[in-house]
Amino acid sequence: MSLFKKPVKTAVKKIRHLRPPGAIKEMLFIGQCTRCGKCRDVCPVHAIKLAVGEEFIEAGRGTPIIFPQEVPCNLCMECIKVCPTHALKMVDKEKVKMGTASVDDGSCLNYGKGACQSCVNACPFPDKAVFIKDGIARINPEACTGCGLCVPACVGTPSAIIIMPKI
Incomplete structure (x- = not known):
């Protein structure tokens, strides 16, 4: 465990990716993820990848992102069911917190x-997590799960929406 103290602190500062739903702190x-890949293998939309490459050395190479x-992520929650170490814990879909969407008003068509209303229509919680107010797409950070379904749904090129990972 002491081997992970310094790298883990660094990883938390540098994290720029999303973990699957239900990821613990x-x-x-x-430390808890065994990098078994079961979450990746069970993902029906192939949203989960394993972190490989030098850019993930401090963030936990081989961990799911x-x-x-x-x-x-389509919030199917299958990844949580197969995690052998409970690094992914069961949580209600509405309480998933992988990150929060952010809309760039200047890029939003x-x-x-x-x-x-592409982002609203793609959201699993339309009019709660993302909504249109005064003709402007708005995000409710309390309701946004960070699943990212709104990102590819955005018709802007590039997408006017990014997901800020939870830290």
């Missing part, structure tokens, strides 16, 4: 017009 997650701009 990052410092504990890195999600890149919502590539493939978002809808800004001030109220015509596009």
Whole structure:
């Protein structure tokens, strides 16, 4: 355990990726995850990848991550069911907190017009997590799970939405 003290503290500062739903606190997650890949294997949409490469050396090489701009999480929760170490813990879908969406108003094609609702339509919690107010897409950080389904749904190029990982 003492081998992980310094790298884990560094990893928490540098984390720039999403963990699957139900992930425990990052410092504990890195120590508890055995890098077995079962969560990746069971993911029906192939959203979960294993961290490989030098950029993940401090964040826990081999641990599961999600890149919502590539493939978002559909919140099926299958990954939690197969985690042998409970590094992923069962949680209600509404209480999942992988991160929070953020809308770049300058890139949002809808800004001030109220015509596009792609992000709202893609959200598993429409009008709660993401909604249109005064013609502007808004995020409720309390309700947003960070699943990323809104990211590829955005018709802007590039997407006007990014997911900020929980830290």
